[in-house]
Amino acid sequence: MSANTITRKLRSFLYAVLLLGPGSALAEYKLNMPESVTVVGKEIFGLHMLVLWIVTIVGIGVFGVIIYSLFKHRKSKGAVASQFHESTAVEVIWTVIPLVILVLIAIPATKTLLKIEDSSNADVTVKATGWQWKWQYEYLDEDISFFSNLDSDSNEAREKGSGVNVRTVDNYLLDVDKPIVVPVNKKVRILTTSNDVIHAWWVPDLGIKRDAIPGYINESWFKATETGTYRGQCAELCGKDHGFMPIVVKVVAENDYQNWVAEQKEASAAASAGSDREWSEDELMTRGEEVYKANCAACHQANGEGVPGTFPALAGGELTTGSAEGHIDIVLNGKSGTSMQAFGPQLNDADLAAVITYERKSWGNDASVVQPSDVKAAR
Amino acid sequence: MSTVAATHEHHHPTGITRWLFTTNHKDIGTLYLWFAFIMFLLGGAMAMVIRAELFQPGMQIVDPHFFNQMTTMHGLIMVFGAVMPAFVGLANWQIPLMIGAPDMALPRMNNWSFWILPFAGTMLVSTLFMEGGGPAFGWTFYAPLSTTFAPASTDFFIFAVHLLGFSSIMGAINIIATILNMRAPGMTLMKMPLFVWTWLITAFLLIAVMPVLAGAVTMMLTDRNFGTSFFDAAGGGDPVLFQHVFWFFGHPEVYIMILPAFGVVSQIIPTFARKPLFGYASMVYATAAIAFLSFIVWAHHMFTVGMPVAGELYFMYATVMIAVPTAVKVFNWTATMWKGSMTFEAPMLWAIAFVFLFTIGGFTGLMLGVAPADFQYHDTYFVVAHFHYVLVTGAVFAIIAGVYYWLPKWTGNMYHEGLAKWHFWLSAISVNVLFFPMHFVGLAGMPRRIPDYSPMFAEFNMMASLGGFVFGASQLLFLYIIIKTIRGGEKATDEVWEGAEGLEWTVASPAPYHTFETPPQVK
Ligand SMILES: [Cu+2]
Ligand SMILES: [Cu+2]
Numbered sequence: 015m016s017a018n019t020i021t022r023k024l025r026s027f028l029y030a031v032l033l034l035g036p037g038s039a040l041a042e043y044k045l046n047m048p049e050s051v052t053v054v055g056k057e058i059f060g061l062h063m064l065v066l067w068i069v070t071i072v073g074i075g076v077f078g079v080i081i082y083s084l085f086k087h088r089k090s091k092g093a094v095a096s097q098f099h100e101s102t103a104v105e106v107i108w109t110v111i112p113l114v115i116l117v118l119i120a121i122p123a124t125k126t127l128l129k130i131e132d133s134s135n136a137d138v139t140v141k142a143t144g145w146q147w148k149w150q151y152e153y154l155d156e157d158i159s160f161f162s163n164l165d166s167d168s169n170e171a172r173e174k175g176s177g178v179n180v181r182t183v184d185n186y187l188l189d190v191d192k193p194i195v196v197p198v199n200k201k202v203r204i205l206t207t208s209n210d211v212i213h214a215w216w217v218p219d220l221g222i223k224r225d226a227i228p229g230y231i232n233e234s235w236f237k238a239t240e241t242g243t244y245r246g247q248c249a250e251l252c253g254k255d256h257g258f259m260p261i262v263v264k265v266v267a268e269n270d271y272q273n274w275v276a277e278q279k280e281a282s283a284a285a286s287a288g289s290d291r292e293w294s295e296d297e298l299m300t301r302g303e304e305v306y307k308a309n310c311a312a313c314h315q316a317n318g319e320g321v322p323g324t325f326p327a328l329a330g331g332e333l334t335t336g337s338a339e340g341h342i343d344i345v346l347n348g349k350s351g352t353s354m355q356a357f358g359p360q361l362n363d364a365d366l367a368a369v370i371t372y373e374r375k376s377w378g379n380d381a382s383v384v385q386p387s388d389v390k391a392a393r
Numbered sequence: 394m395s396t397v398a399a400t401h402e403h404h405h406p407t408g409i410t411r412w413l414f415t416t417n418h419k420d421i422g423t424l425y426l427w428f429a430f431i432m433f434l435l436g437g438a439m440a441m442v443i444r445a446e447l448f449q450p451g452m453q454i455v456d457p458h459f460f461n462q463m464t465t466m467h468g469l470i471m472v473f474g475a476v477m478p479a480f481v482g483l484a485n486w487q488i489p490l491m492i493g494a495p496d497m498a499l500p501r502m503n504n505w506s507f508w509i510l511p512f513a514g515t516m517l518v519s520t521l522f523m524e525g526g527g528p529a530f531g532w533t534f535y536a537p538l539s540t541t542f543a544p545a546s547t548d549f550f551i552f553a554v555h556l557l558g559f560s561s562i563m564g565a566i567n568i569i570a571t572i573l574n575m576r577a578p579g580m581t582l583m584k585m586p587l588f589v590w591t592w593l594i595t596a597f598l599l600i601a602v603m604p605v606l607a608g609a610v611t612m613m614l615t616d617r618n619f620g621t622s623f624f625d626a627a628g629g630g631d632p633v634l635f636q637h638v639f640w641f642f643g644h645p646e647v648y649i650m651i652l653p654a655f656g657v658v659s660q661i662i663p664t665f666a667r668k669p670l671f672g673y674a675s676m677v678y679a680t681a682a683i684a685f686l687s688f689i690v691w692a693h694h695m696f697t698v699g700m701p702v703a704g705e706l707y708f709m710y711a712t713v714m715i716a717v718p719t720a721v722k723v724f725n726w727t728a729t730m731w732k733g734s735m736t737f738e739a740p741m742l743w744a745i746a747f748v749f750l751f752t753i754g755g756f757t758g759l760m761l762g763v764a765p766a767d768f769q770y771h772d773t774y775f776v777v778a779h780f781h782y783v784l785v786t787g788a789v790f791a792i793i794a795g796v797y798y799w800l801p802k803w804t805g806n807m808y809h810e811g812l813a814k815w816h817f818w819l820s821a822i823s824v825n826v827l828f829f830p831m832h833f834v835g836l837a838g839m840p841r842r843i844p845d846y847s848p849m850f851a852e853f854n855m856m857a858s859l860g861g862f863v864f865g866a867s868q869l870l871f872l873y874i875i876i877k878t879i880r881g882g883e884k885a886t887d888e889v890w891e892g893a894e895g896l897e898w899t900v901a902s903p904a905p906y907h908t909f910e911t912p913p914q915v916k
Contacts (some may be wrong), residue, residue, distance in 0.1 A: 033439065044833065044837030044838070044849055044850070045833045045836070045837065046768055046836050046839070047836040047837075048837070057675070057765070058768065061631045061763060061765055061766050062763075062769065065759065067396065069759060072756075073752065073753070073756060076723060076724070076750075076752065077677070077749060079727055079731070080727050080730065080745075080748065080749070082734075083727070083730045083731050083732075083733075084735065086735070087666070087730065087731065087733045087734065087735055088737070089667070089735060090736070092733045093665065093732070093733070093735070094734055095733045095734040095892075096668065096733075097668060098670040098671070098732070099670065099672070099673065100672060100673075100674075104728070105721070107674050108720065109721055110909045112716055112717045112890025114719045115716055116714070116716060116717070120709070123709060123765055123766075124706060124709075127706060127764050127767040128702060128766050129843060130765055130768065131702040131705070135497050146542075150663075161706060163404070168565075171451070172451065172452055172845055173452065173455065174452040174454075174455075174456060174633070176451075177453075178451075180451040180845075181848045181851075186450065187450075187845060203863040211535075211537050211542050212457070212537070212538065212540040212632060213653045214697060214771075214772060216772075216840070218769060218838040222768070222770065223697050223768050223771060223772075224697055225635060225697045225698045226698060227626075227632055227698065227699070228626040228627070228632060229632065230633070230698075230699060232631075233698035247843075248840070249697075249771065249772040249773070249840045251461070251530065251531045251535070251841075252538065252821070253461075253538060254458045254461065254529070255457060256456045256461075256842060256843060256900065257457065257840070257843030257846070258455075258457075258845075266441075279504055291531065298481065321525075322524055322525070322547065323523075323524035324458070324525045324544060330880075333643065334627050351541050352541075352542075353542055362598050365863075368853065392716075
């Protein structure tokens with residue numbers, strides 16, 4: 015540990031102990047809620063600070079009285095107990111004062127809440143669907159759809175015994191392979207839903223958190239006033255890898271946003287190109303390993319052994335060593351009522367063929383090769 | 394007459410059967426308290442696993458699935474295994490002594506309420522060793538994570554919750570029957586000690602909400618095994634319904650764990666301030682008001698599920714209202730200490746720490762109740778900090794205070810005051826090192842229930858873990874102090890504490906096996 019880190023640690027320790035909290039120039043230690051870059055987020059921050067100050071002042075008052083009493087009214091100092099034990103006037107006063115304070119808090123809180131819940135007239139609408147354990151984003155007006163996974167550096171470093179010092183990984187656990195991009199100063203409406211269990215879409219800097227619930231489509235919105243990259247995480251416990259499904263939002267200028275949209279459309283055309291030709295087994299295996307690591311290893315494990323009782327082993331599995339049809343079917347369509355999701359909508363034919371072939375030819379399995387055309391036929 | 398002697402023998406068997414067949418409120422109270430303590434240590438050991446994994450960023454010790462089992466089991470064991478049984482234990486020992494009754498109203502049921510617990514607890518813990526692991530969906534077990542996506546052992550968890558519910562309901566019925574029927578002549582309701590009052594109200598809460606919990610887990614059971622779709626959107630059900638049902642139980646549940654704590658503290662502070670409780674009547678009304686409000690605020694745990702805005706407004710207003718009766722309580726305790734003649738034996742130290750630290754938990758509770766801000770706080774470590782302040786430095790501190798306060802009456806011996814002070818100061822300091830930094834990481838953006846985190850949260854997590862280890866170790870000292878007191882020590886007087894008032898201090902120390910066989914007269 016360098017002298018620098020030690021002093022840094024010591025300082026944060028001290029600040030915490032001294033309760034030197036809100037508002038001070040300690041941004042690097044992250045003691046407080048971020049001020050946010052959205053209008054509503056700033057209001058939320060203001061409310062948070064208002065209530066925090068109120069309770070701090072009330073706390074100082076009440077604790078002050080108690081502490082005074084603890085020193086003054088002790089037997090060892092010869093204090094003699096007086097026997098008063100009732101006063102209606104006092105009781106009424108200290109019932110009414112809290113009530114008044116509450117009303118003072120409730121007024122601005124109501125205003126902000128009404129704003130939060132008004133997601134009408136949005137400029138851009140993005141649907142965020144939670145999957146165990148990644149986010150799918152669909153731009154409803156643009157016909158763009160993609161998945162956003164934990165980035166591969168974090169994903170490798172987070173394994174127990176990975177040997178990687180996670181402090182050397184940039185934005186460890188807070189980075190994704192593909193962020194969502196939105197324009198600055200525009201009202202962005204986020205629709206949240208889920209494909210499996212409940213997740214929650216949360217980006218602190220944008221002042222937005224909303225549950226993603228199967229069977230529901232929830233609305234919320236933000237309007238960022240500064241460009242930048244904002245990071246968040248799934249906030250609702252959603253199973254094993256709940257801690258590993260971050261959210262990254264890039265807020266960019268309007269014309270950068272338009273360029274990005276155009277790029278996405280070209281890229282999705284290019285990606286499906288490879289699906290029409292015959293692939294060699296080597297090509298399929300190389301591609302398949304990548305796809306497997308990114309999409310399947312979280313449950314079935316890198317060694318194909320799965321997790322007993324929760325996720326089946328693919329090494330020596332019935333379907334992975336049996337006929338291709340059954341194997342293609344479960345990967346394409348998933349199995350409802352289990353966490354085995356449908357990968358048909360997530361991956362293109364080439365990727366699917368590659369990952370299925372990979373599973374059929376790894377860990378001692380030796381079944382047939384599957385071509386993109388086979389997957390296409392099964393769709 | 395020989396039969397009389399024989400019956401008397403029968404009332405005081407020895408060995409294991411004494412404990413298995415006992416219908417004596419003091420024995421049953423002891424059983425409850427030991428059970429709670431064992432569960433407290435077990436749940437605490439799980440917390441140590443959690444804090445060890447979170448000591449540094451990166452996964453070092455456990456895998457994420459096991460981590461989730463630890464957070465889930467820690468919560469379930471502490472709530473249902475430690476805090477609730479501990480308060481029932483205190484009730485069993487103290488309520489008959491405080492109201493001048495010879496025993497609980499329904500002694501055989503009392504035996505049964507207790508003996509269900511070890512079986513339920515064992516079943517719950519055994520799930521950890523089953524294929525697929527134990528419950529890993531959080532102590533709130535939200536569907537569909539706990540139904541469609543849960544391991545097979547979940548059915549055992551459900552059955553364990555049913556059993557715990559039976560036990561609680563029977564315990565509650567017994568307490569109500571005892572308080573309403575067995576008070577000594579002259580002990581009117583408004584003369585009852587506050588501990589008795591808070592337990593009476595708590596018992597009604599229990600009877601009202603434990604069946605709701607049973608309903609929730611039964612619906613889970615049929616969803617999992619019999620093809621219903623209460624909580625499955627694909628079958629026309631509603632996952633949010635689960636949360637409404639759960640929190641209709643869950644919010645009153647948190648008051649079930651804190652009202653008796655208010656009671657304990659309201660006994661202790663007057664004793665050591667040598668001054669009557671300030672505002673006795675308003676304390677009773679405030680308790681009743683809190684209990685009432687607890688039924689109409691449940692959805693403040695669900696502000697982010699996408700309720701209609703009118704619902705959100707209503708639940709926000711109702712929730713912040715709880716601050717009023719709670720504040721009244723804190724003011725009353727303060728006024729009780731004011732111009733008293735205080736001494737600071739262990740029970741008083743814990744009670745004072747309770748007043749300070751529970752109040753901090755109350756403050757963050759008010760912050761959480763403000764719906765727009767809750768959109769940021771929800772499901773973060775800020776919430777974890779909040780409920781540990783109210784449950785650990787609130788409920789658990791009150792239980793420890795109560796144990797020190799009544800231990801001399803139970804054992805006839807004084808505990809070792811020096812060791813008890815060590816226990817207090819170690820705990821009171823480390824518990825803040827443990828939980829206070831959680832406010833910071835929560836505000837800064839750390840979600841709860843994650844096994845690994847961004848290095849920007851590292852310093853405060855390390856601090857919390859260090860505090861946690863010290864706090865955990867300090868409780869072993871508590872165990873040692875208790876055993877030492879049972880074995881011997883300075884003899885306690887009948888009154889035990891100079892300023893103590895109430896019927897329990899009129900009987901001998903240790904309290905004889907049978908007390909108040911002829912009811913005392915209360916003026
Ligand atoms: Cu999630
Ligand atoms: Cu609540």
